[in-house]
Amino acid sequence: MKKNKMVFLLLGLVVSLVVLAGCSGSKSIQGTWKAQDGAGKNSTIIFTDKKVTVDGQTYNYTQNAIGTENGIKYYGIKQDGQNYTIIFPVKNKNIAIMIKPNSTDDSLKGKMLYAMNKTVQPRYNDYATKYLK
Structure with a gap:
């Protein structure tokens, strides 16, 4: 009986760690990004494991998806109830x-x-032309 209790405790701990780790942003999206929007405005976007900073404004986010489709890797994030996808259109x-x-x-x-x-x-227009299908 005591052994079963220990197994369930360890199992619960492992599941909790997996769930917590799943909410953090993947290493692939973390870091400092140079960015440009559709209006041509240049920005700096910094992703840490649970926060994203866009031009000095910091927001909490959670990662809610990761996948590969037709060789394209993507990560889903949720910020303030809104879903966004970060797509790596090439292997770079x-x-x-x-x-x-x-x-x-x-x-x-x-x-x-x-x-x-x-x-x-x-350049937004270059990326839109090259990577959006």
Whole structure:
């Protein structure tokens, strides 16, 4: 009986850790991104494990999805009740786009909000033409 109690306690601890880790942002999206929106405004976006800062404004977020579709890696995040998707359209981890999905059924289709790059300032129109299908 005591052994079963210990097993359930350990199992509960492991499940809790997995759930907590699942809410944090993946290492792939964390870091400082140079970004540009559709109006051509350049921004800096900084992702940590649970916060995102856009041009000095900090918000809490949770990661609620991760997946690969047709070789395209993506991460779903939720901020203030709104869903967003960060898409890595090519295998280069320095290139990404952020979209606002049209629905919860398809995380890869929606309005592009930002062109994002970790090393060089991206151009929204170039990314939209090249990576949005």
